[in-house]
Amino acid sequence: MEVIAFIIGVVLMVVGLAVSIALHEIGHLVPAKKFGVRVGQYMVGFGPTLWSKRKGESEYGLKAIPLGGYISMAGMYPPSPHSARTGRAGGGFFATMVQDARAANDETLVGDDDQRVFYQLPVYKRVIIMLGGPFMNLVLAIVLFTILLSGIGVQTATTTIASVSECIPADSTRTECVDSDPAAPAAQAGLQAGDEIIAINGAEISTFTEVSTAVRDAPDERIEVVVLRDDAEYTMALTPAAVERQVVDADGLPAVDANGEPEVAVVGIVGISPVVEFERQPVWSGAQTAATNVSAVAGIIWQLPVKVWETGVDTVTGQERDPDGPLSVVGASVIAGEVAAADAPILNRVSALLSLLASLNIALFVFNLVPLLPLDGGHIAVALWDGVKRVWAKLFRLAPPKPVDATKLVPVTFVVVVALIAMGAVLILSDLINPMSLF
Template sequence: METVGLYILGIVIVALGLAISIALHELGHLIPAKLFGVRVGQYMIGFGPTLWSRKRGETEYGVKAIPLGGYISMAGMFPPVKPGGRGRTASTGFFQTMVQDARTSSADSVLDGEEHRTFYGLAVWKRIIIMLGGPFMNLVIAFVLFAVVLSGFGVQQVSTTIGSVSKCLIAATSSQTECAAGDPAAPAAQAGIKPGDRLVSINGTPVTEWTDATAVIQRSPSRPLDLVVERDGAPLSITVTPALTQRYVYDSAGKVENGPDGTPLTQDVGMLGITAAYEYVPQPITAVAPAVGANIVAVGNIILHLPQRLVDVWNAAFGSQARDPNGPISVVGVGRIAGEVTSINTIPVADRAAYLIGLVGSVNVALLVFNLIPLMPLDGGHVAGALWEGVRRLFAKVFKRRDPGPVDTAKVIPLTLAVVILLGGMSLLLIYADIVKPITIL
C-alpha cells in the first residue's frame, strides 16, 4: 500500500509541476500582451469544458478539463481583409469557410473603439516578444530547476570511499557468477578493509581520485601495498597484497575489445575486490547553461528525426520491437516514470527528489523547443508570420513601395488544422504506447 501511495505521489508531484509550467508559459505571453495594450479576453490552463474561472478586469482566468496545454485569447489575432480585397485562399469550399470563420471570430474579439488594441496591429517586434514570452518562461524554469539539481543536490561522482568489498575474486573469463564455499577470500576482505573506509594514500602517495588507486592496484599483482584509510574519522594503516586475476580490455568507448580471432581480449591485473561509492558533488552555477544546452540539443535531435521516431514507437506499440528509452514520450509516460522513481524505497529520498525536479526541468526544455517549431498554432508559427511581415515591410520601404500591411495569417488556417490533427494523432500514439509498452527505468 505504501508503494502504491508513493507511486501516486510521484505522479501528482510531476502533474503539479507541469501545470505550473504551463501556467507560467501562458503568463509569459500574458504579461507582454497586457504591457503592449492588447486586450486579452481569456487566460486558460487546459482545453475543453471550463472547470473553474473568474473574471478580473477584462480577462477571464480559468482552468479547463483537458490538461494538455493552455492559451490566452488576444483580440485581433488575424487581420481583416484589405479594403477591396476578396480574402480568398487557394482552397475553396470547406477551407475557404474555415478561413472566413477564423477572421470573423477574430473580428468579434475586437470591441468597438478598441481597434488599436489588436494583436495584428502591434509592431512586428512586439508580436515576436509576446509569442516568445511563453518559450522564454520555459527556458527560465528549466534553468532554475537544473540549477537546483546540479548546484543544490549535485551530480553523482565516483568518490575515494569504498562502497563494497567482495568476498572473493572471480576472473572475467570464468563462468562463475557467485562466490563458492571453497573460494579464497578477496585480498581486501582478508585484510579487514570495510565498506565506508576512505582511501587516504597508497605507499605514501595521496589518493585524490579513485582512478589513482585503481591504477596502482592493477599494476601491482602479488606486491604488498601500504594503504592508509580513514575509518570513523581516524587514520588506519593496512597492508594488503593485490591478487593476480584477469579482466577484459576495454576501448575508449567502454566496449570490450576483440582479438583477431573474435574472442574478447583479457589482461592480467592486480585486484583487491573493492568498488567505489558514489557521492553527490554540487556543481558550480556555470555548469547549468551547458546542461540545459545539451538537453535542448537532445530534444532538437528527437524533433528533427520525429517521423522515424514515431515509426519506431508504432512498431513497438503494435509489434515486438522494444521502446527506445531516449525516444519521445507522452505526459502519461512522464507520469509513469515519476511514479516508478518515487515508489523505489531503496533509493534515498534526496535522489528521488532530484530526479523528479530534473524530469520537470527536461519537460520544460521539450516545451521550449517544441513551441519554437515555425508552424501555427505553435508559438514559432506566429513568430514566423511576424518575421515574414517584417521582411515584406522592409523591402517595401527600401524600394519605396506601398506598405503591404499585416500578413494575412488566416490563410494558413487549413495548414494549422492539419498540424493540430497531426499533433493530436501523435499524442494519441504516444499515450497508447506509454500504456501498452511504457518506457521503464527499472
C-alpha cells in the first residue's frame, strides 16, 4: 500500500505541475488573442507531440515531457532587414544563431504589412501578455493556499487535553515509564483527557501556547489550574517538574553557546499533550501567505547558482543536503510521494500536497519574472526598453525609433538556456543520487 500511495503522490505532483504549466500558458494565450496577435501553437510540455488539435488558426496540444510549455506568437521580434534575409551569416557561431532566430521569426510573419504581430503592439499590451503567465501561477498559488488555510485549516493545539502522562521520564528520549521515574504532576493532580484548561493562576487561557508558557516558566513552583469537565469547573493545584531541555532558536534549531556547546535550560513540565484540530483561517490568509512566500523566494532567487553549486558539491562529497536548498521537479515529486505514503491522517497528507504545489507555483511566478531572455521577465524588459526609447524620442522630438530587435540578444539567451539546463541537470542528479527526504 505504501508503494501505491507513493506512486499516487508522484502522479498527483506531475499532474499538478502540468496544470500549473497549462494555466501559465493560458495566461499568455488569452490576452494575446484578445489583442489580436496570431497564435500558431499552444503546447504544454516539450519533445514529441502526444496529442494535438487545430481549432481555427491555432494548434493546441500536449507533448511528452511536462517540464514546460509555450505559445507561438507571430512576430515576437521585428522582421529582418531584406539584406539579412538573403545574406549569409558572418562572424561565427553566435552570428549564425542570430540569423537563424531571425529566420524563425520571419516564418511567423505573413508579409511586411502584417499587423497581427506581437512586436507592433503598444508596450503595455506586450507587458500584459508576458506578465499573464506568471500572474496565473500567482493566482493558482493564492487559490491553493486559500483552500489549505481557509478551507481545511491549520493544525492548532487547543486547550483541551488529549492525554496525560503517567510519569516524567528522566531521559527525554524515552517514551515509556520505568519504576524509577517520578509521577507526572498532571496525573498526580487528577487532570484527565478531555479536560479543557480555562485558567492558570487566575489568568484566563485561550491557547495552548499560553498553557505551555505558564508551565515552562514555573519549574518547582505551585500553580493553580482551572479546567472545564462535564460542564463543571474544577480547580487543581500542581507543581511542574523541573527538567533540563535544550534551548532552540527562533527558527526551531538547537541553540549553542559561545563555545559551540548546546544550550540547556531548566523548565517546568507537567506531562500533558493537547488535542490538535484544524482551525480555519480568515479568507485573506491565502493571499497573505502567498505574498510572504513571494518575498522569501525573491530574496533568495539571486543566490540560486550558488545554492545549486553547493547542492552539487554535497552530492559529490556525499554530505547531507541543505534542507532549505533548491529542488528539481524530480525532487519535488519524490517528496510528494513521501507525503502521500506517510503514516498520517488523509487530511494531513492532502494539506501537505496542497502546500507543496502552491509553493511550486510561487517559485514559477518569481523565477519567470527574472529579467533575462528567454524567461517572461526578459520579454517584459525588452518591451519596457522599447517604451523608454519611444518616450525619449517623443520628449526630444526625435524620429520614432525602430522597434527593439531582441534577436541581437540571442547569444545572451543561449548562455542563459545553457546555464538553466546545467542547473537543472545538477539538481535532477542530486535528487536521484542524494535525495532530500522529509523523514
